[in-house]
Amino acid sequence: MTRQIPVTVIGGYLGAGKTTLLNRLLAEAQNVKLAVLVNDFGSVNIDAALISSRDGETINLANGCVCCSIGDNLGLALHDLAERPDGPDRILIEASGVADPAKISHYAESHPRLALDSIVVVADAETVRARADDKYVGDLVRLQLAAADAIVLSRTDIVDAETCRAVRTWIETEIPGARLAASHDLDHGQMFVTRTFESELPLDGAALRAALAALPADVVRAKGIVRLIEAPDRHSVLQFAGRRWSLEPDTAEVGPLERNRSVIVCIGLAGSIDLARLDACFAGVLPSALPAALIDELHQGALRS
Amino acid sequence: MPGPITVFSAKKIITMDASVEEATHVAVRDGIILEVGNLDDCGAWGPYTLDNRFADSILIPGLIESHAHLLDGLLWAKAHYVGPIDRYDPAGTLQKGLTNNAALVNRLREIESRMTDPTKPLVGWGVDPSLNDPIAPITRLELDQVSKTRPIFLLHASCHVASVNSATLDVANYAAIKAPGVLRDASGAPTGELREMAAMLVAVRAVAADMIGGSTDAAQFYNFARVAQARGATTIVDGGGSTYFDPAFLSAALAATAAEDFPARIVAHNNGITVPGADDMIRFAKALEGKGNDKLAFQGIKIILDGSNQGFTGRLRPPGYLGSGENGLWNRAPDELRTLVPALHNAGLQIVAHCNADQAAEMFIEAVALAQAAKPRFDHRHFIVHGQLLDESLLRRMVSLGIHATLFSNHLYYWGEFHRAHTFGAFRTAALNPAATALRLGVVVSAHSDTPVSPVDPLLTLWCAANRVSATGRVFGPRERVSAYDALKMMTFNAAYLLHRDHEIGSIRVGKRADFTILARDPLAVDSMAIRDIPVHGTIVGGRVFAAG
Numbered sequence: 001m002t003r004q005i006p007v008t009v010i011g012g013y014l015g016a017g018k019t020t021l022l023n024r025l026l027a028e029a030q031n032v033k034l035a036v037l038v039n040d041f042g043s044v045n046i047d048a049a050l051i052s053s054r055d056g057e058t059i060n061l062a063n064g065c066v067c068c069s070i071g072d073n074l075g076l077a078l079h080d081l082a083e084r085p086d087g088p089d090r091i092l093i094e095a096s097g098v099a100d101p102a103k104i105s106h107y108a109e110s111h112p113r114l115a116l117d118s119i120v121v122v123a124d125a126e127t128v129r130a131r132a133d134d135k136y137v138g139d140l141v142r143l144q145l146a147a148a149d150a151i152v153l154s155r156t157d158i159v160d161a162e163t164c165r166a167v168r169t170w171i172e173t174e175i176p177g178a179r180l181a182a183s184h185d186l187d188h189g190q191m192f193v194t195r196t197f198e199s200e201l202p203l204d205g206a207a208l209r210a211a212l213a214a215l216p217a218d219v220v221r222a223k224g225i226v227r228l229i230e231a232p233d234r235h236s237v238l239q240f241a242g243r244r245w246s247l248e249p250d251t252a253e254v255g256p257l258e259r260n261r262s263v264i265v266c267i268g269l270a271g272s273i274d275l276a277r278l279d280a281c282f283a284g285v286l287p288s289a290l291p292a293a294l295i296d297e298l299h300q301g302a303l304r305s
Numbered sequence: 306m307p308g309p310i311t312v313f314s315a316k317k318i319i320t321m322d323a324s325v326e327e328a329t330h331v332a333v334r335d336g337i338i339l340e341v342g343n344l345d346d347c348g349a350w351g352p353y354t355l356d357n358r359f360a361d362s363i364l365i366p367g368l369i370e371s372h373a374h375l376l377d378g379l380l381w382a383k384a385h386y387v388g389p390i391d392r393y394d395p396a397g398t399l400q401k402g403l404t405n406n407a408a409l410v411n412r413l414r415e416i417e418s419r420m421t422d423p424t425k426p427l428v429g430w431g432v433d434p435s436l437n438d439p440i441a442p443i444t445r446l447e448l449d450q451v452s453k454t455r456p457i458f459l460l461h462a463s464c465h466v467a468s469v470n471s472a473t474l475d476v477a478n479y480a481a482i483k484a485p486g487v488l489r490d491a492s493g494a495p496t497g498e499l500r501e502m503a504a505m506l507v508a509v510r511a512v513a514a515d516m517i518g519g520s521t522d523a524a525q526f527y528n529f530a531r532v533a534q535a536r537g538a539t540t541i542v543d544g545g546g547s548t549y550f551d552p553a554f555l556s557a558a559l560a561a562t563a564a565e566d567f568p569a570r571i572v573a574h575n576n577g578i579t580v581p582g583a584d585d586m587i588r589f590a591k592a593l594e595g596k597g598n599d600k601l602a603f604q605g606i607k608i609i610l611d612g613s614n615q616g617f618t619g620r621l622r623p624p625g626y627l628g629s630g631e632n633g634l635w636n637r638a639p640d641e642l643r644t645l646v647p648a649l650h651n652a653g654l655q656i657v658a659h660c661n662a663d664q665a666a667e668m669f670i671e672a673v674a675l676a677q678a679a680k681p682r683f684d685h686r687h688f689i690v691h692g693q694l695l696d697e698s699l700l701r702r703m704v705s706l707g708i709h710a711t712l713f714s715n716h717l718y719y720w721g722e723f724h725r726a727h728t729f730g731a732f733r734t735a736a737l738n739p740a741a742t743a744l745r746l747g748v749v750v751s752a753h754s755d756t757p758v759s760p761v762d763p764l765l766t767l768w769c770a771a772n773r774v775s776a777t778g779r780v781f782g783p784r785e786r787v788s789a790y791d792a793l794k795m796m797t798f799n800a801a802y803l804l805h806r807d808h809e810i811g812s813i814r815v816g817k818r819a820d821f822t823i824l825a826r827d828p829l830a831v832d833s834m835a836i837r838d839i840p841v842h843g844t845i846v847g848g849r850v851f852a853a854g
Contacts, residue, residue, distance in 0.1 A: 098637065112482065
């Protein structure tokens with residue numbers, strides 16, 4: 001399977017703090033080549049010391065990241081990135097302030113080399129409630145929030161704790177199932193909690209699918225490379241983002257005696273994820289013993305090849 | 306040294322001038338009207354050549370298409386028209402509408418059989434299943450009957466949907482495209498219907514890359530003007546998406562329009578659509594001031610506030626779209642408009658604002674009010690394009706702020722029934738495009754086709770404003786019908802006024818440009834329902850005759 005580039009859409013109304021988030025992600029990226037598509041270079045404020053070169057529609061950063069202008073055609077800019085020989089590890093799209101991020105996310109599935117990762121919507125803790133009641137944009141602001149796999153509250157450092165709590169409660173009431181984070185701890189290590197599940201034994205596909213369907217709402221993202229009992233000759237790739245997930249076999253065959261460890265990484269929002277519940281979800285997936293029949297099958301397969 | 310004088314005779318000249326209504330002869334010198342009256346009146350200027358070829362025809366001021374898109378010319382240049390609506394092509398030939406899939410397949414087979422290179426994609430435009438009888442989707446099953454090997458790509462009239470055959474699905478690798486706009490059948494195979502650009506993009510890039518904007522093809526300018534000219538327009542507006550600020554595009558446009566036989570004047574709005582910020586918009590617009598030629602001028606800057614009503618993306622005031630109560634999408638954020646509109650206003654530019662539904666219009670009016678409060682300007686002639694749901698309250702606010710409008714009167718004919726059933730319901734459909742109220746209140750209104758959305762045909766647009774009849778024969782909102790005279794004024798003087806060109810064009814008056822439309826019959830004398838069928842004999846642009854056919 002050709003490696004697909006995960007695409008994250010960053011949405012939110014005008015002035016919500018999308019660019020601040022993007023600036024920060026670009027500056028702090030380490031060991032990952034981010035490509036960021038923005039509407040307007042003028043608003044991106046990349047530290048000059050980080051810029052290695054600049055040509056027309058692209059700013060190249062010393063840390064390997066690039067920032068590209070969308071120009072007047074998001075699709076073309078995105079496909080250009082997808083087809084670069086030294087393509088990025090991950091693409092972030094800054095949706096326009098009036099866009100429905102769900103519609104923008106369709107572009108992440110418009111090219112064989114791209115895959116939608118998630119929709120993150122930024123909301124200004126100070127203004128989002130007033131915006132949501134505005135006669136011109138109220139419905140749009142609510143539409144954007146509802147499209148989010150994760151909502152990042154911005155400017156939580158300039159509103160008082162009480163307002164912050166009230167806004168969180170308001171979002172949880174208005175947008176059922178919303179996943180919330182605050183931007184003052186946007187550093188990945190603080191904003192997200194990672195939980196890894198590993199097994200040396202093949203997993204039961206049906207149990208895994210049931211677990212994925214029941215994951216707590218606080219899990220923003222999960223991915224894994226797993227070996228399933230039902231398809232022991234290959235790895236299966238697990239992707240989970242927001243409310244969507246997939247579990248699909250990889251095209252490459254894997255020898256029966258090759259290392260067949262399964263790894264699943266779950267990422268949740270710090271402070272809200274219930275780790276005990278998450279562990280309980282996966283408890284039924286991790287087998288306690290390798291079934292004898294499967295051992296036989298693997299051996300026979302090994303003999304055949 | 307003044308040039309020679311030509312006197313054109315006509316059965317009747319309708320001047321649309323406020324003071325002198327009719328004449329039989331018009332004298333022209335150096336492209337300018339020298340005299341209007343009878344032959345003796347014209348003779349007072351000295352020797353002349355009498356041109357009698359229109360002696361049995363009706364001469365009216367050159368008709369003006371006040372909102373259209375150059376894309377129309379590009380489509381004629383790069384793709385085959387195969388839609389359900391009758392359209393005249395750049396050769397002046399009527400392309401009859403194909404109103405069912407069998408007719409479409411037959412026509413595509415004809416086109417395919419004439420193509421010599423077996424690998425060249427067959428690209429078509431204008432299809433619209435919603436106007437077909439019966440309404441049926443256009444899928445790969447139909448298009449594979451035309452060819453299983455040659456890629457076929459049909460862009461729908463909405464420009465938001467495409468239909469493709471299996472060859473296109475294969476060459477563009479749709480097996481690997483998961484975008485939800487790729488419609489699939491029960492087995493999971495793509496049906497060939499691609500909704501929205503995210504779903505269409507790989508197909509466009511693989512087989513119809515010509516359709517992507519920015520083309521400098523000279524034919525697009527000629528076709529754009531020629532299709533309008535063949536239906537009697539002497540001036541057509543290119544409504545704002547083109548990139549004249551790009552030097553390569555500008556020189557292509559100047560070269561094409563400078564040709565002696567270029568058949569119509571183009572007034573192009575500056576681009577406030579794909580240029581993101583106010584500073585660049587103003588800089589580009591200022592740089593283009595006076596950069597045109599006799600047939601190409603730059604006027605106003607176009608901004609877009611919302612989407613389209615038939616696409617359910619116009620911004621409506623409550624209660625929203627019929628049934629669902631949903632609302633459309635902003636093209637620019639209202640908060641941005643509150644600074645953008647004053648910035649353009651302060652820079653002395655004329656703002657041309659696409660507002661399809663009423664909340665978008667309300668927002669624009671509010672933004673202009675902010676601009677006027679901060680820096681009052683007289684005679685700016687900002688105007689709203691489409692303004693389909695304007696009502697008396699909004700129109701009165703427009704009058705007080707000096708905002709005018711060009712209405713999308715063609716909608717009543719083509720989509721009136723659709724709006725009544727699906728978007729607005731009975732009342733709002735009957736109130737669409739309120740030309741009579743606007744004129745009564747003193748708003749200067751014109752009407753337009755928005756081609757390629759509907760065909761450029763000023764007489765048809767005039768007929769729509771006068772009759773408000775749907776394709777099925779229903780009259781919507783008879784109180785908003787205007788007289789034939791007012792409808793003709795909308796398509797001539799009023800359009801010229803909106804373009805800040807009423808001192809040059811829009812009526813037949815001494816000193817103005819010699820731009821005329823020649824009709825077989827008198828549009829003010831025939832039954833108003835017959836106006837659209839009046840044959841156009843040709844046009845005269847700057848004194849030069851252009852035949853219709």
